[in-house]
Amino acid sequence: MSISGTGSSGSSWTPSITLPNLQTKLNNVYQYLPTYEQSQFSQAESSILQSINSQAMPLLGQLGTDNSELTALQSLVTNLQSFQSAIQTLGTSSTWSAVTATSSNTSAATVAASSGAPQTNIAFSVTQQAQGQSSTVNLTSGSETAASNLSAGTVTITGTNTAQISVQAGESLSQLVSDINAQSSATNVQAGLIQKSSNTYQLMLSDSQTGSTDGAFSISTSDVYVDSGKTTLLALNGTIQGPQDAAITLGTGSGAINLTSQTNTFQNALPNVTLNIAGAGSGTISIASNSQAIVNSAQQMMTAYNNLEQMVYSPSGSLANTSIAQEIRNLLPNLVQGLATYGMVLAPGTYSESTSGQFQSTGSPQLEFQPVGGVAGNLPAGVSLTSGSTMLTDAIASNEQTVQSAFGTTSTGFGLPSGSILGQLSSQITLWLNDLNGTTVNNQQVSGEIANLQSSIGNSSTAVPGSIWGSLGNLNTLYNNQLQNLVYQWGAAGSAIYMAQQQLMTLQATQASSSSTNSVLSSLLGG
DSSP, rough: EEEEEEOOSOOOOOOEOOOOHHHHHHHHHTTTOOOOOOOOHHHHHHEEEEHHHHHHHHHHHHHHHHHHHHHHHHHHHHHHHHHOOOOOHHBBHHTTTTTEEEEEEETTTEEEOOOOOEEEEEEEEEEEBOOOOOOEEEEEEEEEOOOBOOOSEEEEESSSSEEEEEOOOOOHHHHHHHHHHHHHHHHHEEEEEEEEETTTEEEEEEESSSTTTOOOOOOOOSSBBSSSTSSEEEEEEEEEEOOOOEEEEEEEEEEEGEEEEEEEEESSSTTEEEEEOOSSSEEEEOOOOOOOOHHHHHHHHHHHHHHHHHHHOOOSSSTOOHHHHHHHHHHHHHHGGGGGTTEEEESSEEEETTSEEEEEESSOOEEEEOOOSSSOOOOOTTTTOOOOHHHHHHHHHHHHHHHHHHHHBBBBOSOOOOOOHHHHHHHHHHHHHHOOOOHHEETHHHHHHHHHHHHHHSSSSSSTEEEHHHHHHHHHHHHHHHHHHHHHHHHHHHHHHHHHHHHHHHHHHHHHHHHHHHHHHHTTTOO
16 A cells, blocks of 8 residues: 655645555456456455545545645744844844945045944055065076076075075076076065067066065075176166055044054054055045944844745645744734834735725735835825834934844844843744744753654654554555455455366266266167
């Protein structure tokens, strides 16, 4: 006996039961039964099938209902967890300490700030950028790739690290450049050739790093000459630019702060602020509260609320008659009433105007920023409301601490204050999740509604006693036993009938033979 069902989660689940094909198993029984006996056998088999079906179908119906409810409850957990996560994000102090940072002169410096940066306006002046050393070495050669006047020896370059470059006598200038660049991962010094005239070249060396220390390098040799007469050693003979730190002044007057950096980036010149130097110049750095981050987080929370509300509001579906869905539907709107003060209002899910001019609403209520046209969009012409997002940003600008206290925040978004709006929401969601997933009370594990339902359903591969699948397994065993008894009983009957038929045929043959013998004897005797 096999059991299956069709239908997606939350929709009608149509069960079906399939019993094994009897024909193969019963062929040996049928061949011993006369036609009228075969009919009786089929009726007996059909009676077993009807009996099993009558007992299995209610169980299958309950299995479909419970499976759909289980899927719906698992989806409800997902929606509750998403709502909880959105509440915690809005209740995290870093969301409220988000800032925006701007520079009045981006050609001199750009600025980036993270949560915790001071809200301020401060003057700055960039006096120099960080740069690395660039120097030249005079060379002579007929061409870049032809044999040069270089003598054999070793060039030592000291940058970030020290590297030695072996030079072969007559080595081409392009090969020398290649050998120096092969060591640039260690020295951070890169080489290139500049042609000054038809037979004169300069080797230009540049440090890829910046700063008075990190961007400096030196070279030395005691045996590599650049001319055929071996009178001039390979050495630095000109500096295009020297290494230097970036320099910036923050503030003005006697309290101004002078800062330097090996790179053109200043980390934490102000707490949680990064400055990137672009060139000489001055301007003002402005850091202000980023209320838009709070507005965006509030919108994400409202979206999660609406997804949850829509799931539990529908009067049909697998959750319709569950107590937890009814509780969420009834209690959840009350927990968000306090948000109306800050522009977040409950509106009908859908609404329309009737012929009498009355607005009718259907569907789950939606939590949204107050629209300027009113909840139902039926304000008189020329009348408008302040948008909900503006109400929230205005309240933050007026007294952020009061708003933050009303919402409730912590450093992590966990353990939100019990008397706050977000704290009450978070605590209630935790209770609902515990009801569904289970929890621990006094070191004792208390199973939740989902685990209880799973236990009631059981497992199709393991017949758990008392579960739906366990009961179906018992029916399967009963069916197989009855089938085997049917085959045995009718098989035995068929064999007996067959033997009787064979005996009858033997007797008839014997009688026929005896009759024929008597006829012959009578003829011989003249009878």
